[in-house]
Amino acid sequence: MSETAAPPVPAKASGLGGGLLGRLDGVLLTLLAGAAVLWFLPVGMGRYGTYVLTLWLVTAIAVMGLNLTLGIAGLKSLAQGAFMGIGAYITAILGTKLGIDWYTCFALSGLACFALGLLLGFPALRVKAHYLAFVTLAFSTLVWLVLRNEQWLTGGTFGISNIARPTLFGLRTDGALAFHRFVVVVTLILALALWWLVRSPWGRAFLALRENPIRAASLGIDIRAYTLLAFAIGSAYGGFAGALYAPLVEFIDPTPFALSASFMLLLMVVAGGSGYQLGPFLGALLAVALPEWLRFTGGLYLIVFGIVVLLLLIVCPTGILGLLDRGWASLKARFVTADGSRP
Amino acid sequence: MTRPVLEVSGLAKHFGGVVAVDGVSFTVNEGEILGIIGPNGCGKSTLFNCILGQLTPSAGTVRLDGTDVTGATPEAMNRRGVSRTFQLLQVFPELSVRENLILAGQEHRGSMVSRLFGPGDAGLTNEADRMAEVFRLGHLTRAKAGGLSYGQQKLLDAAMAFMAGPRLVLLDEPAGGVNLTMLADLKERLRVMNAEHGATFVVIEHNMDFVMSLCTRVIVMVEGKVLMSGTPAEVRADPAVLDAYLGH
Amino acid sequence: QERVKLINVVELSGAGATAGTQWRNGIDLAVADINARGGILGRQIDIVHYDTQTNPGNTRAAVQRAIDEGTYAVLGPVFSGPIGASMQIAQRAEIAQIVGGEAAGLTRQGNPFLFRTSLSQAAAMPKLATYLKDTVKANRIAIVWVNNDFGKGGRDAMLPELQRRGIQVALDVSTEQGQADFTADAIRIRNANVDAVFVYLNEDESARFLLAARQQNVNKPMIGETTLLGARVIQLAGEAANGARGHVGLSIDAPVPAFQDFGRRYQARFNIASDHNGLKGYMAVHMIKWATERMGRFDRKGVADTLRGATITPQMEPGILITTKIEANGDLDRESFLAEVENGQQVIKATLPMINP
Amino acid sequence: MSDTILDLDGVVGGYGRITILNGCSFQVRRGTLTTIIGPNGAGKSTVFKAIFGLIRPTAGRIRFAGTDITGWTPRRLIEAGIVYVPQGRNIFPELSVRHNLELGAVAAGPAITDVPARIERALDRFPILRQKADQQASTLSGGQQKQLEIMRGLLLDPKLILIDEPSIGLSPLMVQETFAILTDLRDKGVTILMVEQNARSALHISDEALVLELGRTRMQGPAAEILADPRVGQLFLGGGLAYDAA
Amino acid sequence: MAELVAYIVAGLATGAIYALAAIGFTLVWQTSQTINFAQGEYVMLPAILILAGVAFLGLPIWAAAVLGAALFVVVFGLGFKLAVVDPMIRHGVLPLAIATMALAIIMKESAKDFFSSEAQTFPSPFPAGAVDVLGVSLSLQHIAIIAVAFVAIGALQWFVTATRTGRQMQATAQNPGVALILGIPVARMVMLTFAINAGLAVLASVLISPIYLAKFSNGDVIGLFAFIAAIVGGFNQVRGALAGGLIVGVVDSLAAAYISSSYRLAVPLVLLVVIILVKPEGLFGRREERRV
Numbered sequence A: 001m002s003e004t005a006a007p008p009v010p011a012k013a014s015g016l017g018g019g020l021l022g023r024l025d026g027v028l029l030t031l032l033a034g035a036a037v038l039w040f041l042p043v044g045m046g047r048y049g050t051y052v053l054t055l056w057l058v059t060a061i062a063v064m065g066l067n068l069t070l071g072i073a074g075l076k077s078l079a080q081g082a083f084m085g086i087g088a089y090i091t092a093i094l095g096t097k098l099g100i101d102w103y104t105c106f107a108l109s110g111l112a113c114f115a116l117g118l119l120l121g122f123p124a125l126r127v128k129a130h131y132l133a134f135v136t137l138a139f140s141t142l143v144w145l146v147l148r149n150e151q152w153l154t155g156g157t158f159g160i161s162n163i164a165r166p167t168l169f170g171l172r173t174d175g176a177l178a179f180h181r182f183v184v185v186v187t188l189i190l191a192l193a194l195w196w197l198v199r200s201p202w203g204r205a206f207l208a209l210r211e212n213p214i215r216a217a218s219l220g221i222d223i224r225a226y227t228l229l230a231f232a233i234g235s236a237y238g239g240f241a242g243a244l245y246a247p248l249v250e251f252i253d254p255t256p257f258a259l260s261a262s263f264m265l266l267l268m269v270v271a272g273g274s275g276y277q278l279g280p281f282l283g284a285l286l287a288v289a290l291p292e293w294l295r296f297t298g299g300l301y302l303i304v305f306g307i308v309v310l311l312l313l314i315v316c317p318t319g320i321l322g323l324l325d326r327g328w329a330s331l332k333a334r335f336v337t338a339d340g341s342r343p
Numbered sequence B: 001m002t003r004p005v006l007e008v009s010g011l012a013k014h015f016g017g018v019v020a021v022d023g024v025s026f027t028v029n030e031g032e033i034l035g036i037i038g039p040n041g042c043g044k045s046t047l048f049n050c051i052l053g054q055l056t057p058s059a060g061t062v063r064l065d066g067t068d069v070t071g072a073t074p075e076a077m078n079r080r081g082v083s084r085t086f087q088l089l090q091v092f093p094e095l096s097v098r099e100n101l102i103l104a105g106q107e108h109r110g111s112m113v114s115r116l117f118g119p120g121d122a123g124l125t126n127e128a129d130r131m132a133e134v135f136r137l138g139h140l141t142r143a144k145a146g147g148l149s150y151g152q153q154k155l156l157d158a159a160m161a162f163m164a165g166p167r168l169v170l171l172d173e174p175a176g177g178v179n180l181t182m183l184a185d186l187k188e189r190l191r192v193m194n195a196e197h198g199a200t201f202v203v204i205e206h207n208m209d210f211v212m213s214l215c216t217r218v219i220v221m222v223e224g225k226v227l228m229s230g231t232p233a234e235v236r237a238d239p240a241v242l243d244a245y246l247g248h
Numbered sequence C: 001q002e003r004v005k006l007i008n009v010v011e012l013s014g015a016g017a018t019a020g021t022q023w024r025n026g027i028d029l030a031v032a033d034i035n036a037r038g039g040i041l042g043r044q045i046d047i048v049h050y051d052t053q054t055n056p057g058n059t060r061a062a063v064q065r066a067i068d069e070g071t072y073a074v075l076g077p078v079f080s081g082p083i084g085a086s087m088q089i090a091q092r093a094e095i096a097q098i099v100g101g102e103a104a105g106l107t108r109q110g111n112p113f114l115f116r117t118s119l120s121q122a123a124a125m126p127k128l129a130t131y132l133k134d135t136v137k138a139n140r141i142a143i144v145w146v147n148n149d150f151g152k153g154g155r156d157a158m159l160p161e162l163q164r165r166g167i168q169v170a171l172d173v174s175t176e177q178g179q180a181d182f183t184a185d186a187i188r189i190r191n192a193n194v195d196a197v198f199v200y201l202n203e204d205e206s207a208r209f210l211l212a213a214r215q216q217n218v219n220k221p222m223i224g225e226t227t228l229l230g231a232r233v234i235q236l237a238g239e240a241a242n243g244a245r246g247h248v249g250l251s252i253d254a255p256v257p258a259f260q261d262f263g264r265r266y267q268a269r270f271n272i273a274s275d276h277n278g279l280k281g282y283m284a285v286h287m288i289k290w291a292t293e294r295m296g297r298f299d300r301k302g303v304a305d306t307l308r309g310a311t312i313t314p315q316m317e318p319g320i321l322i323t324t325k326i327e328a329n330g331d332l333d334r335e336s337f338l339a340e341v342e343n344g345q346q347v348i349k350a351t352l353p354m355i356n357p
Numbered sequence D: 001m002s003d004t005i006l007d008l009d010g011v012v013g014g015y016g017r018i019t020i021l022n023g024c025s026f027q028v029r030r031g032t033l034t035t036i037i038g039p040n041g042a043g044k045s046t047v048f049k050a051i052f053g054l055i056r057p058t059a060g061r062i063r064f065a066g067t068d069i070t071g072w073t074p075r076r077l078i079e080a081g082i083v084y085v086p087q088g089r090n091i092f093p094e095l096s097v098r099h100n101l102e103l104g105a106v107a108a109g110p111a112i113t114d115v116p117a118r119i120e121r122a123l124d125r126f127p128i129l130r131q132k133a134d135q136q137a138s139t140l141s142g143g144q145q146k147q148l149e150i151m152r153g154l155l156l157d158p159k160l161i162l163i164d165e166p167s168i169g170l171s172p173l174m175v176q177e178t179f180a181i182l183t184d185l186r187d188k189g190v191t192i193l194m195v196e197q198n199a200r201s202a203l204h205i206s207d208e209a210l211v212l213e214l215g216r217t218r219m220q221g222p223a224a225e226i227l228a229d230p231r232v233g234q235l236f237l238g239g240g241l242a243y244d245a246a
Numbered sequence E: 001m002a003e004l005v006a007y008i009v010a011g012l013a014t015g016a017i018y019a020l021a022a023i024g025f026t027l028v029w030q031t032s033q034t035i036n037f038a039q040g041e042y043v044m045l046p047a048i049l050i051l052a053g054v055a056f057l058g059l060p061i062w063a064a065a066v067l068g069a070a071l072f073v074v075v076f077g078l079g080f081k082l083a084v085v086d087p088m089i090r091h092g093v094l095p096l097a098i099a100t101m102a103l104a105i106i107m108k109e110s111a112k113d114f115f116s117s118e119a120q121t122f123p124s125p126f127p128a129g130a131v132d133v134l135g136v137s138l139s140l141q142h143i144a145i146i147a148v149a150f151v152a153i154g155a156l157q158w159f160v161t162a163t164r165t166g167r168q169m170q171a172t173a174q175n176p177g178v179a180l181i182l183g184i185p186v187a188r189m190v191m192l193t194f195a196i197n198a199g200l201a202v203l204a205s206v207l208i209s210p211i212y213l214a215k216f217s218n219g220d221v222i223g224l225f226a227f228i229a230a231i232v233g234g235f236n237q238v239r240g241a242l243a244g245g246l247i248v249g250v251v252d253s254l255a256a257a258y259i260s261s262s263y264r265l266a267v268p269l270v271l272l273v274v275i276i277l278v279k280p281e282g283l284f285g286r287r288e289e290r291r292v
């Protein structure tokens, strides 16, 4: 090239996309190491501690799905809580009323949410940006109404109790620890699948949807297919989470799947770090475990929780991982500058 | 070799009462480099948007290789081998230059399913880096596209249009904000693609040096209609064009 | 000195916060009373409250935590859904769980460790239906109920009782928890040509409904349960509450001096009037106290065994306030009252005896 | 009139931790039209942002009419007589064309009483804007939007105009018109500092020119000299590849 | 027929309340393109503050009202802008929207824990009488609310679109970077918006609370209905809030009357979805801008 070519500029903080795709192995290692730690962590922790850990993982699965839909593909969904509810109810109804085994229920929950996600995704093709949020908000409330009103099927406000926990190779997972380990394995599998998805060209196409759908379309990226897929896969994760939630609590009623649950899941995505693969785990930790830890503050623990979240967002609006990412980038930039690669 | 690649006939676009494009017809033959010029707001960009599916035309037809593609989606047009650039900056701002370029090529590799299970970069990293080099963005492959200077983003936009090895490229003011030296490179690049790969180009541009030295034929639009069409020399000499567009 | 730890798991935020807060206050008052009089068998009570956010999953976590932390018995929750989510845990741990729920189904699951603090809806509704038939002489009525576990449970328990007595439900109006505007519902009822309206709503909604009904000139008798006739509803609805009547289980306005005394002390301490949930919480702690003292030792499992089938009288345990019989399944039997609101006051018209004294 | 109105002295700055300007120094003389040229990514727009207080220099001084203005806010700079017309698309998409224009005069406050008249004059210079005066600005074509921006930027009576590549998207006729407006203003004593890639035309109307590369001033001198300098021609003006007029 | 009219008139009265609460959504949207998920709590809290002034400070009601309103505007208008919006607005609208969720939790729980978990009566600024309109008894309160909603929203619409300051507010929302370059006092404009928003919330609160009773959880319902009203009317138009509120009020009233009442909440939502699909910008909204 001619002399005018500028000299190398330091590699810049490559933000969500670059950072995401650039540190994949770190994500992978963290997932595997995390699973190993979580496998042993609850030993001697008591049933309550184990229960909270398991609830955290189950919530994280739903957040992972929403992170795909919202954080990566930029589709604002306010229905993840409803999808979780659909999954939980499918598992509970098929399991308790028809005696179908958990694995089939799990698969059907994911599948049903995938299909519903596809259907619900169609408005996403027509309407842009925040309007999708409105449609999903309506959907979410409608689902809640159905769960509450159709008592013959869902048990209505009285819910469904005595939901059985799955067995694995003939081993029962009724105990807190056994079920926890079961959930660790399922979470790991789902997280790895998502990890693979995001680093594949599909993941890049999802990012393109978020960043600039107009340009994406002109590059042959099938906006319709990818929008629907992002929405449906994210929803399926909601269904999977629900299928684990039902046997975890062994009882379900409509309250945990109301609109406010979807808001809470949204909060977890953003607070953890929207678009970062490990963000959902941090976000879910924040929303599930933090209130439990804060109980020592007494009756005001929810206020303290709100203040912590608010401060967190003020300090790092891009979420916990966003903050880490920025810190890392500036370290790197300083290193390169010190390296003398800039004149 | 005058096989028509793109045939536009009677194309029109209305926005409420505004007639932006008003019955435009023209044909682009294989291997041509067609220039489109005309005053601001004469409907050039709208014409592109109608051809490529960003907008639905109010009337008229668009044919690609003899097939009617009127109203086809932008994705479909691109998968038929038609690329474009945009007048206003259109990159993926949070993604790196390399990711931008890989995105521009990946949908042309394999099927949807094979892409999911194939390599993460669809095997395009090297090609992307080479393309960045060609457009003098080689030192910026890992920089966020949104942080590039205006001209660099313009070049990136053009580079993206070439990633898929297109047969037909529609460029909307590719020269705006690009340094003259780089512009010469760009021009050279178009010529090479045209001569060696038989790619066809349609270029909207206000930079007369660029248009006149590059294009084989030029269409002049005024108020949504085609005023005239001819060789660069003919266009330059036409008093109506001078009056409406070039000035004296 | 050794102390005894009691953990209360209840709705302190979310949809159940109002009820849960009353329940907690009642418990706090009971604990203060008991500790002031020397505790249970000489041991002071340490009370801890865990919020459930009115969410079954959280309730389960909190009950599990309470048991892990060695609570002597589980107090709460009040809402039926969260009770359903957590009762197996106390059962597995063989610990008594004393709850505020009224839904009929709770005690039908054969859980020997679950105890109520108030009449089940299945027990209250027959009394009301009879009242509607014999005293109000209603043949066609409208039902206004809140569509949550409380309201739905009450309605479902009421419908067969009405049918049995040949009362026709001409209008069945479901309303939402937290519903702000009842104008449309009031107009519907006004146009429905019924003899009486059965109102089964939470306190705030009862007040809003009475206000809207008064404004739309609904002149039919308003018949309800404890929640319709409470002091809070009267205070909130003002003049519109006059004429409301029905069946009252636990009420600080009942002609029981112990209730009234409780009501005054509650008001003095928390600066609000107690509703039935405050009374329930107060009694819950005293049920545990009574059972423990009866056994003469601290025995978790024994609490449940002792309570089952017992009859506790105020002579045995003043804090129980009124003679309470505990059925084998955890249901209660008590005297209750028929009342009417007159000039902003709840006036007791009759006392209904226990069902199986 | 040879006194310096704008003086950059060793300005260092950039985005976050990335330094783009590496000790950039130059002077602009009062009442001249000065054009900055340089390759893409040289830091031309960054210089403007530094002058206009949008990025804060980490070292160096910027003086305007003798006053140190380093780190001043845009509002204060406008009040001091500097206006800035940035590169790219910078309209208020949902406001009408007329209201977009009107907002160009906000900073003047009550000092300027004839805002409507000024808007009328602006609409005279670019008639297409008058035609579309009451439409939403986002419906304008790319070039029309640029015209709107230029006129909005020039509504006040500034002492110094910073204008970043005004010719992008403008038809040749409109480029001529824009340059005519700028030379008119220069003739009235306004100082103009312009960045242009359309360098030949720009240098023809300029008094002075400076070449920026890698965030530093490479050359500065009378526009005609720079235009004639063979190194400049080779490096920044497209060299031998330029269109050779038939 | 008279019955139908009765339902419609009742719906209009309720709708005016939703409208009053919904303006806040459109206003914040217009100036910062974000959704204030705490809007319902914004309408809930002023009444609580006023009652707290009476209960804890022993103030007469009018003094408590003045003090409560001032405190609210300062803390939740100006303070919110300074402490929350300023640091976050650069990072896009999503974090800010989420922050308002956290704020909603704080407001609601504080009202409950520091004041009361029970509903409270709130004195009405209007006489208690009622008049008969087309067979429906309409309280003077309702009539006053309808009137105030019209006046407030009309005035705001006029301010935002017809005054220079209003247009500067719009400009700030649409392109803050350029607004800064043109010397528009961006910070002051954003501040003004949030102050107006808080002021309107106080107004709505004082009007609504006598009817709905003041309670910490009121924000849930009011927020949801106001949100639906804002969408139906078109988020980017102040006057849309009025139309949206009235429509939602009437639809809700008719749904309660003629459709299964356990699904009455579904009806406005279905309406919302239909409107979004048919006319995504809302009934009175403006189309999104040209993007290519």
Ligand SMILES: Nc1ncnc2c1ncn2[C@@H]1O[C@H](COP(=O)(O)OP(=O)(O)OP(=O)(O)O)[C@@H](O)[C@H]1O
Pocket: A009, B146, B147, B148, B149, B150, B151, B152, B177, B179, D015, D018, D020, D038, D039, D040, D041, D042, D043, D044, D045, D046, D047, D087
């Ligand atoms: N917002 C930003 N964040 C990070 N880097 C930036 C940003 N804006 C510009 N840069 C970098 O700063 C350098 C100079 O950019 P600048 O916009 O000043 O160039 P320019 O000389 O105006 O180029 P052009 O002629 O293309 O407009 C470029 O390398 C660019 O990548």
Ligand SMILES: Nc1ncnc2c1ncn2[C@@H]1O[C@H](COP(=O)(O)OP(=O)(O)OP(=O)(O)O)[C@@H](O)[C@H]1O
Pocket: B015, B018, B019, B020, B038, B039, B040, B041, B042, B043, B044, B045, B046, B047, B087, D139, D140, D141, D142, D143, D144, D169, D171, E290
């Ligand atoms: N969405 C729209 N609504 C109304 N009018 C529009 C819309 N889009 C374009 N127009 C009008 O259509 C005409 C053609 O616009 P177009 O962008 O195609 O012009 P152009 O030839 O590309 O101009 P330029 O050279 O300035 O880019 C313009 O007058 C423009 O105002």
Ligand SMILES: [Mg+2]
Pocket: B044, B045, B046, B087, D141, D142, D143
């Ligand atoms: Mg154009």
Ligand SMILES: [Mg+2]
Pocket: B149, B150, B151, D044, D045, D046, D087, D164
């Ligand atoms: Mg630039």
